[in-house]
Amino acid sequence: ENAWTQRILEHLFRTITTERQMVSRSNPLQKQANCLIDLCLNYGHTIVIYFNDLFKVTQGLVRQQTSTEQQTKLAGWQWSILVECLAILLNHFESFEQKAIFINELVQPFAQILSKFDLHVNDLQSFIGYIGLKPTPDAISTSNQRLIFLSIHILCGLLRRITLPTDPTICSNGGYQETFDGIVFIRNPAAPIFIQLTHCLFKLLTYCHALHSPDSPLSKSSLSFLLTMTD
Known part of the structure; x- marks a missing residue:
């Protein structure tokens, strides 16, 4: 499953970030983008091991969008899909602090x-x-x-x-949980x-x-x- 997921992930990611031609009646890139979202939603537990690599490449592409020396121009939906995929994968991080750091860098x-x-x-x-x-x-x-x-x-x-996280153990050990006046709150990273x-x-x-x-x-x-x- 890991090898299969990795090949699909590499194909979708490469296509979305490099392909530029659009078809007038149907947009295959949009369909592949939806597949990438679905892949992260359904197989995030497997893909999360590639998070650091995906994060590095995506952040590099995002920074280019506002640079005068832009090499690769992303359409708005491409930009959005890449950031949302990283956000989905971040949900597999159990540490509040680590998750908050990555969200901060994404934002x-x-x-x-x-x-x-x-x-x-x-x-x-x-x-x-x-x-x-x-x-x-x-x-x-x-x-x-x-x-x-x-x-x-x-x-x-x-x-x-x-x-x-919905697991009480992760909330407690991961730093998500805070207690004020006897009331337990779950913090959003x-x-x-x-x-x-x-x-x-x-x-x-x-x-x-x-x-x-x-x-x-x-x-x-x-x-x-x-x-x-x-x-």
């Missing part, structure tokens, strides 16, 4: 994207300019828009895939890094919501159709 590229947004956007008008909601958006603002909303999508996917992003996420939501207000610069312009991008 860092997206945290940097959101931190950059937080640094450059201070009002609604600067938000509109930052994500290119204008007649002729430039390459930078177009990239900002893609990376911001893709980051939110991937972070939601990652958070959705992280599960907490994703919480520390996601809590740090709360400010950026609320700021983004606030400006997206403001775009739909009657006073929004877009609501009375010919670009009002762009509001659907932030629904």
